[in-house]
Amino acid sequence: MxxxxxxxxxxxLYFTAEEHIKTALKKGVCSTSHRGQQFKDIYKECQQNLRKLMDIPEDYHVLITSSANEAWERIIENCVEKESYHISMGAFSARFAKTATQLGRTVHELVVEDGTVPDFDAIDVPESAELITICLNESACGTTFPLDTINALREKHPDKLIAVDGVSGVPVIPIDFRNIDTLYFSVQKAFGLPAGLGIWIVNNRCLEKAEKMASSGKVIGSYHRLPDMVEKAQVYQTAETPNILGIYTLAKVASDMLEKxxxxxxxxxxxxxxxxxxxxxxxxxxxxxxxxxxxxxxxxxxxxxxxxxxxxxxxxxxxxxxxxxxxxxxxxxxxxxxxxxxxxxxxxxxxxxxxxxxxx
Amino acid sequence: MxxxxxxxxxxxLYFTAEEHIKTALKKGVCSTSHRGQQFKDIYKECQQNLRKLMDIPEDYHVLITSSANEAWERIIENCVEKESYHISMGAFSARFAKTATQLGRTVHELVVEDGTVPDFDAIDVPESAELITICLNESACGTTFPLDTINALREKHPDKLIAVDGVSGVPVIPIDFRNIDTLYFSVQKAFGLPAGLGIWIVNNRCLEKAEKMASSGKVIGSYHRLPDMVEKAQVYQTAETPNILGIYTLAKVASDMLEKxxxxxxxxxxxxxxxxxxxxxxxxxxxxxxxxxxxxxxxxxxxxxxxxxxxxxxxxxxxxxxxxxxxxxxxxxxxxxxxxxxxxxxxxxxxxxxxxxxxx
CATH class of the missing domain: 3.90.1150.10 (Aspartate Aminotransferase, domain 1)
Incomplete structure (x- = not known):
């Protein structure tokens, strides 16, 4: 055994991942140019399979990052001008609040006892907060955030952006993307892939926020500025040479999950x-x-x-x-x-x- | 054929890389915890082999990024408070200047004609610039930056930091680390590895600059703040779950290169x-x-x-x-x-x- x-x-690893990696090696996927058609086809297949598997609406963008850690940074840089509100239920969700603090934002943080999730009434988001962050599945404590609380938060705060940490939750938990603005995950948990790749899903409200911040002179990053990432993703490209092998394997594993x-x-x-x-x-x-x-x-x-x-x-x-x-x-x-x-x-x-x- | x-x-791919990837899959490297001893041993082996192969001094830190693109961003965030000076010899070297502009720094850029490199006398670095950036090997134009010009720049500007883009140059070009402060590369060129991994080598002058900026209240990033990266690297750890398969394969390919x-x-x-x-x-x-x-x-x-x-x-x-x-x-x-x-x-x-x- x-x-x-x-x-x-x-x-x-997902039980088919190893074979896909070996096939990729055989097919020369790692030597293909990230500017060529073969890579575009791989990224397109990855986007399409994830859309089907996770029911991602067509007008949400599927972007490539290196990790969920990077997504924390990019979301704050691109979607929060001054203030954010974070629901921290353990070590992983608390890192989002820490990221916002390190990036100089004013942070409102609701910290609940380990092993619990907050009641809806306890979630008191100040008017000034631009973003609410939620962890779908806190891997440190084994808590899961109720989907109806997310929906209720959306109803109560229609003007605020809602960001969801999907690591270790997706594609298992059936999240309704229409009630959130952005979701990200790294692939080494529920997708069962080698680490070193993150997926960042954003809607146009996030994009408009980033564009507004940029046009008012705020720095929103460099090679991974959200407007540039979206523009490239629409033609199945990335700014950097990405983890092509990881994207290929994710596309194939998502396809296997769809088939099942x-x-x-x-x-x-x-x-x-x-x-x-x-x-x-x-x-x-x-x-x-x-x-x-x-x-x-x-x-x-x-x-x-x-x-x-x-x-x-x-x-x-x-x-x-x-x-x-x-x-x-x-x-x-x-x-x-x-x-x-x-x-x-x-x-x-x-x-x-x-x-x-x-x-x- | x-x-x-x-x-x-x-x-x-480097001619031994495929076998190393298959061995990694067999050994469960992709399933190992990035907080466990097995990963620490892999990162340590990677650091040590790169140090030997590239003659990296012991007091330079060997850090993990996702790409050379990320290194551009991290170097500006951590080593430039206000002004930087960039020598642009083509599309790749020019991206460093663009990164600094996007991050709100005042950018001085010497742009030379494609296919040429600047004479030493043409490199007129203003007193106010904190950093000089050089591309060892401009992959767009096929130009190589003279090592004696780097050494002369070091002599003329001992107080400024010097950053070198080593992509497609190292480990072939024998760079003297004592005459530069930081060098970075992605692994999919001269090292012949799957894309999705970058190596960022920094000395303590870079670290001190980042610490000074942080203590004066400047934002220097979040999960990849240079002081935090160095602290973690000293115990062979990373903030995020990194591209473990890539680090393993780089360690092994560097070992094969050392053996040759x-x-x-x-x-x-x-x-x-x-x-x-x-x-x-x-x-x-x-x-x-x-x-x-x-x-x-x-x-x-x-x-x-x-x-x-x-x-x-x-x-x-x-x-x-x-x-x-x-x-x-x-x-x-x-x-x-x-x-x-x-x-x-x-x-x-x-x-x-x-x-x-x-x-x-």
């Missing part, structure tokens, strides 16, 4: 989530970190252990199965388990059996 | 450059674009054609050999041929024979 990675990212069907993928996620929940609840020494089951992520399970969590991690490692440690200060008292499209039912059942039989 | 890429970037030896690699480049020059000079319908032979790049040959250059390009394409078009406005009247470490003597001799026999 080869090694199994249930770590929350980087994680197991997003509904079957989501049903499998539900099944695997249920059996993972069952083993946590049945085990005398394991507990959900997220108490409210409505706010528990389906794709990243965060589990409190009554023992030093490295005991379980090492036990599984001996069987060549890798799960994640707790994040940051929770390292020794929690484990994190990914439930992504690449993890098969059989693999997850095997993992569940091993956890069930484990005692300290 | 498989396809041969003499395009100036992306180009042929940088001197034999440079001797081969000299030999291939000489036979390419010979065929250009002997052919009645081909001419060097760069007239002064001292300023002609060894690694990117730019050739004027007396005919529509697509005729030669298409002729070679029928034999599954790819060479580059002219850049930008020169597309139809020039060809560009790469002479990188991955191009073998035999492959280059075959290319030379085909060009020699070609007539319109």
């Amino acid at each position: 080869s090694e199994l990675f249930f770590t929350p990212g980087p994680t197991a 069907g997003i509904l079957p993928i989501r049903r499998e996620i539900d099944y695997k989530s249920a059996i993972l929940n069952q083993v946590i609840e049945a085990h005398p020494q394991l507990h959900h970190f997220v108490e409210n089951d409505k706010h528990r992520s389906k794709t990243v399970k965060v589990i409190k252990t009554d023992f030093d969590s490295s005991l379980l991690i090492d036990h599984l490692k001996q069987k060549k199965i890798h799960i994640g440690t707790g994040y940051g200060g929770y390292k020794k008292e929690q484990v994190r388990i990914a439930n992504f499209p690449t993890h098969s039912k059989e693999q997850t059942e095997m993992l569940v059996d091993l956890i069930e039989a484990f005692r300290v | 498989s396809e041969l890429f003499f395009t100036p970037g992306p180009t042929a 030896g940088i001197l034999p690699i440079r001797r081969e480049i000299d030999y291939k450059s000489a036979i390419l020059n010979q065929v250009i000079e002997a052919h009645p319908q081909l001419h060097h674009f760069v007239e002064n032979d001292k300023h002609r790049s060894k690694t990117v040959k730019v050739i004027k054609t007396d005919f529509d250059s697509s005729l030669l390009i298409d002729h070679l394409k029928q034999k599954k050999i790819h060479i580059g078009t002219g850049y930008g406005g020169y597309k139809k009247e020039q060809v560009r041929i790469a002479n990188f470490p991955t191009h073998s003597k035999e492959q280059t001799e075959m290319l030379v024979d085909l060009i020699e026999a070609f007539r319109v």
Whole structure:
């Protein structure tokens, strides 16, 4: 048996990814010019497959970044002149607020207790804030942000831009793009691809904001200024020589997911989530970190252990199965388990059996 | 025969790169955590091999970016408070000046005629400029910047920072890091790797400049602020989940180059450059674009054609050999041929024979 990675990212490659990479090498994809037709076709296929898979409206632009970290920076640079509002539910969502602070913006931050999500009434966005940031799935704590709260925020604040961190959430969580303005993700989590590529989806409201800021003399970046990125993406080009191999592999994996069907993928996620929940609840020494089951992520399970969590991690490692440690200060008292499209039912059942039989 | 890429970037993969990528897939490198020891070992190996190969002093930091484009932005953000001076010899070097303009700096730009490099006396850097930017090898025009001019600039302006674009020049051109402050390159040219990774080498003078700017309240970026990048690189970490596969492959290719030896690699480049020059000079319908032979790049040959250059390009394409078009406005009247470490003597001799026999 080869090694199994249930770590929350980087994680197991999507089960077809390796073959696509080998085919790309054989076809000389890495040697093709990023200004030529072959690359344009690859980027176009990637855009089109993601649009279908994630139901991205035609008037939203699908852009290439190097990471979700870059998307944080570009969104602040291009969509926030002065003030932004951030909902922080853990280490990853809090980084967006930090980015805005580092870029000299006035930051309003709602920080909720780890393992919880805020009530709609607690989200008090000041009139002056231009942007609201939301993390769909906080990979550090295993919380998932309610989609109806996003929709309610849109209704309450129609004039503000809403940015959503989709890392470890998409394409599993069915987000309605019409209720948000921008969403970004890196590919090494739920898409199961090698790290080093991010996708940034933006609508024309974001673009108009960037253009307005630029025309008033504000610096909005250089090679990745949003208006320039959109202009290039419309002809399937990028400013820099991008991660062509990554874009190719994403196009192909998205195609494989489409062939399988997003509904079957989501049903499998539900099944695997249920059996993972069952083993946590049945085990005398394991507990959900997220108490409210409505706010528990389906794709990243965060589990409190009554023992030093490295005991379980090492036990599984001996069987060549890798799960994640707790994040940051929770390292020794929690484990994190990914439930992504690449993890098969059989693999997850095997993992569940091993956890069930484990005692300290 | 498989396809041969003499395009100036992306180009042929280094002849060992494909095997290293396959080994990485087999070893689960793409699934390993970027916070774990396995990744730290990969980044450390990459740093150490580049230091040996390029003779990078120990007190220079080897950082990870996504591209050379990103390096332009980071250098301006972190090393230029107000004014910079740029030597532009073609489309690529001119982009550095454009980046500084977009980021709101006051830009002094010396633009020389395409196919030429400036005399030392023409380089008139104002007292107010904090940074001088130089392109070692202008891939658009095939010019190479004289190393003794870099050294003379260092002597004349010891207080200014000097930034060098090493793309398509390193590791072939033996740059003396003691006479410059920062150098960056992307890996898809002379290193022959898949695009989507840049290396940014900086000394402590750059770091001190960034720290000084930050402490005076200037914005120097977010996740890739230079002081944070250096701090993380010292423990072989990055802020974002980086292109782990790319870093692994670069470490291995640099190791292969070390095993072959940088001197034999440079001797081969000299030999291939000489036979390419010979065929250009002997052919009645081909001419060097760069007239002064001292300023002609060894690694990117730019050739004027007396005919529509697509005729030669298409002729070679029928034999599954790819060479580059002219850049930008020169597309139809020039060809560009790469002479990188991955191009073998035999492959280059075959290319030379085909060009020699070609007539319109």
